Structure formats: structure tokens, C-alpha cells
Amino acid sequence: MTAPADLAGFDVVPLGASDLQELQPILDEESRAWAEELDWDYRGSVEVLRPFVQSGSVTGYVLRADGHTVGFAYAVPEPPKCLIGDLYVLRAYRSESAETLLLEAVLRDVFCRPWLRRVECQLMLLERPLERRLPFQQYARRYPRSLMAIDPAQALDLPVHSEAARYRLEHWSSAYQFEAASVIATAYRNHVDAEVNDQYRTRSGALRFLTNLLVYSGCGIFCDSASYLAFDSSDRLVGLCLVSLVRPDVGHITQVSVIPEVQGRGLGYELIRRSLVAVKQLGCRKVTLTVTNANSRARELYTRMGFTVQRRFAAYVWER
Template sequence: MSALRSLELASSDMVDLRQVDSAALAPLLEEETQVWKDTLDWDFSRSAELVRRFIELRGLDGYALLREGAVAGYTYSIYEDHKALIGDLYIRARFRSARDENRLLEQALRSLAWVPRISRVESQLMMISAAAGELPFADRLSRFDRGFMMLELEAARLAPRRPRASIGIMPWREAHEPAAAELIAAAYVGHVDSLINDQYRSLPGARQFLSNIVQYPGCGQFFRPGSFTALNAASGRMCGISLASLVAARTGHITQLCVDPAERGAGLGYELLRLSLEALRRAGCRRVSLTVTSSNQEAVRLYEQTGFRTIRTFSACVWEI
């Protein structure tokens, strides 16, 4: 930690985000919203509106990069118990450079190192060019390649595939959350994604993860009709879930697909995914996206066989500070 604390980098062109008002940040957020739409077919406006509200309340920890008397870039972080999440980092196209992206990132990490309870920082930033190169504090960094995949529903291969006779699939209900959290905590033991997001490692963390999906717009607006659970009739235990959201008027997103390891290899994951995709199609969606860790080849194969294609790669980063 001493190396991260050794130097404060804030300079004349970088200020605390609390010194910035929402009007000054508005052009940046408008550009970022358009980039998300053009690049990922994702409506970023709800997330941008939340940022604006917290900026007005002076409630976001972060930094703004200034150029030509205007806000050229920004980053902010949020806290969850012992860790921090870098919620966003974006620099406007006309000012963007990997150097300045890294300066913002480095300043954020140095500041977080001074927060007593914070020992871990996670980020999954899809809109930074620096992700392909060297990032700050590489000696404390674990980095995982991820893919943003997209499916054109018209081209989707969605033939039904019955799971085992003992498996029943039903629509998602709020009452399923406790059992779904137990499934996630058990299914991700030893899984690469538990290295990226440590909420997968415990029951309380899995509960928080599900709460975030249902309540907050980071992964879109939760779409209950496109979400399903699978139960093993013999044991009475939940053995699979597929959760969906809407990220634009005609675009859906698969926020979670999880199957009990004991049930894998029999088509349950595919059938849960298929049901979610069909429900999104009936809701008027033309495209569906998801993200996947590149080393999770079993999942990548399933998605590719269904018709998903990778349209963007990005890094999931974890710093132990």
C-alpha cells in the first residue's frame, strides 16, 4: 500500500469531482451516452442521470480532467464493504489518450489506498483505450480478458432442448432470490469469475449481486418476464437461473446464466438461455447482448453455438491494495 500512498498526482488539470457541477459534466455524459448507443446498442441515459444526481449532491468520489476550460474526462468510485468499484472512466474523444486515462485511473487508485477499510479495487471499464496496454500498479493487478457478445435474434438458432425429466423450469419470482443466491455462491466456487467479482464467493455477496441486478441500472432494467429458474424435483433445490434485462428499447441483455455443476452438460444452460431469448424476442427485442470471461471456454462455446458473436473485448481488473 505504501507505494500507492507515496504520491498525490492531482494537478492543475485534474480536480476533485465535487468541484464540478452537473452542467459542466453534461457534454461529456451526452457524448458517452451516444458512444454506448453506437458501440453497444445500449441506452446509457439512466446511468448518466444517476451520475448527474450524485454530482448535484456532491456525493461522488472521483476526479475530473480539465482541458480548454471544460471537463474533458472523469472517473468515480463507489464503496462496498472492504472493496471499491471504479464505476466509470471516460474521456471525450477529442481529448482522449491512453496516458490521460491512466492518469485518472492512477489518481483514483492512490486515493482509494487511503480509505482505511478498502483493500480491493474492481473495475470493468469498456470505454477506455488504455485497457489494451499497461495499466497503473501492474504489480498489484490481476487482469482478465472479457468479451461483449451480441446476438441478432432473427439469426438465432433456438430449437428447444429438453433438460432431464427431473428438472422443472418456471418464471422468476422475487421469492426465488434466497435460493438463487445459494446457487450462485455454490456454483462459482473455484470459478474464474469469482476472482473478478468477489460477491460470488459468499452468500451475502451473492445476495448483494442479485439485489444490484434487480434494483440498479448498471446492467439495464431488470426484465422479469425474461428471467427463469430451474428446480430439481428430486431434491427440491434450485439448480439453474437465467436473468434478463432491457438495455435499450429493442435490445435485451443476459445478466446472469448459472447452472449447478451437477447439472451441467445436459442442456439445462442452453434451455434457460433459450427461454430468456424467446421472451426478449416476444417483447420486441431485435438484439441481445451478454458479457463473458474469455477463458470460460465452455460458456463461450454455448453462446457461439447459439449465434452470439464477440463485438468488443475489454479487461476486468482487480487491484489488491
């Protein structure tokens, strides 16, 4: 296939053939972009990348032009699937075509490995995420999503839900990690978000998801003092709201789950309200969360509570 005219002079080279120092200017610009556009301190995520690259445990490519490295993308295999962890091209060289060149290289590499059947990614800074043509279109699905934000001071005016007394809310405790994984897997059964992230489909997958939230900084630093568990009158865990800090003064709700049999009774609202109040008490000026647009029930709840859309992006899944 002939490369588009705007890609003349670009080369794609395996990440393993590059020195990590070559990526530093790209990582620095990307961190600034996350801070300026998303109010997110991305430096922790950059640090997570370093050992993966140094150990050669990721598959990835760099984009070169004018004798310089100007972009990169990498994916982490978790057979039978693979996660595209990042893709970024310097602003001076960025175009939809340049990004697609990297994305296609990673996907081609993944699909050469028969034990990898599925690829997932959510790339917040990608150009035209909802309109762009995806490589390997025959395997691709696109899920429009939104990053929503609120000033947590607004939570101080939100009333306690009339049904809140039915439940006992406690701060997060790792003693309930296995039960929390069960709540997540149960809440997402036959749900669109289980199509986006297959970890939601099983308790073991949800447990891996939880471990990543608690241990790694890709979604911020976990904040147990603003994260809540909800128990019913029989002391059964029935819901949770988990929060991380993506900057010292910005919180991010990483997970809200309520088991189906108690959904629609105000528990999700009350969990979020409590977390917003707690985050405000920590001195935060903003709280964000992400939602799949097809999840209209959640979107409507967040909007009623005062969240507004800050950015639109997409989750992509390729499955063969």
C-alpha cells in the same frame, strides 16, 4: 514523475470541487458512444450517478484542459473494496495517457484509505483495454472479456434440449431471491468470475449483486418475463437466467448460473434458449451478454448457440 508530453495542459481536480453541470457535455457524449458502439441506452446509468455526486458519497476526479472539463472518473467505496463506476474522456481530448491520468488519481485516492484493500472495474469504452499499462501494476490483474451478441430470432431454430424435461422452468419470482443468491454463489465457487467480482464468493454478496440487477438501471431494466428459474424433480432451484432490457429492443443476459452437480446436462443451454425466445416475443432485435475469456466452457456454449463477439474489453482488479 514527469507527465507525458501529450498531457501538457491537463489538470486533475477532485470531483467534489466540480459542478455536476460541468459534466453534462461529457455524460451526453458518453451516452451517445454507448448507443452507437454498444447499442445500449446508458442514460439510466448516468441518472444513477447524479445522487452519488450530489451527496459526495463517491470519490472521483475530473480532467480539465483548455479551461474546460473534458473527462471524469469516480469510484464507490464498499469496504473493504471499491468499485470504479465510470471513466470517460471526451473524444477530442482522449488518449491512453489521459485516461490513465484519471485512473491513477482514483486509485491513489483509494489506496490512501487503509480500510479499502481491493478495487474492481470494467470500463467498456477504455482505449486499448487488453494492451495498456495499468497504474499500480504491482497490485493489478487483468481479465480479458468479450461482449457477445445474437439476433434472438436465431433462437427460434434452436432445438429444445433433450434433457430439458428433467427440469421445470418458471419465470423469475422475487420469492426465490435468497435461493437464487445461493445458486449463484455455489455456481461460482473456485471460478474465474469470482476473482473478477468478489460478490460471487458468498451468498450475501450474491444477494447484493442480485438486488443491484433488480433495482438499479446500471445493467438495464430488469425483465422478469424473459428471466427464468429452473427446478429439479424435488423442487430445488438449480439454475437461472436473468435478462434486462438495455434498450426497448435490445436485451442483455445479466446472469446465467447452474449449480455444479447439474452442469453439462444442457440446462444452461435451455435456460438461455427460453430467454432468447421470450425476448424475441417482446420485439427485441438483439441480445447481448458478457463472458470472461478464460471461461472457455461458457464461451463455447454461447458460440454454438450463435452468439458472436461484438467487443473485447477487460475487467481489472487491484488487490493489496
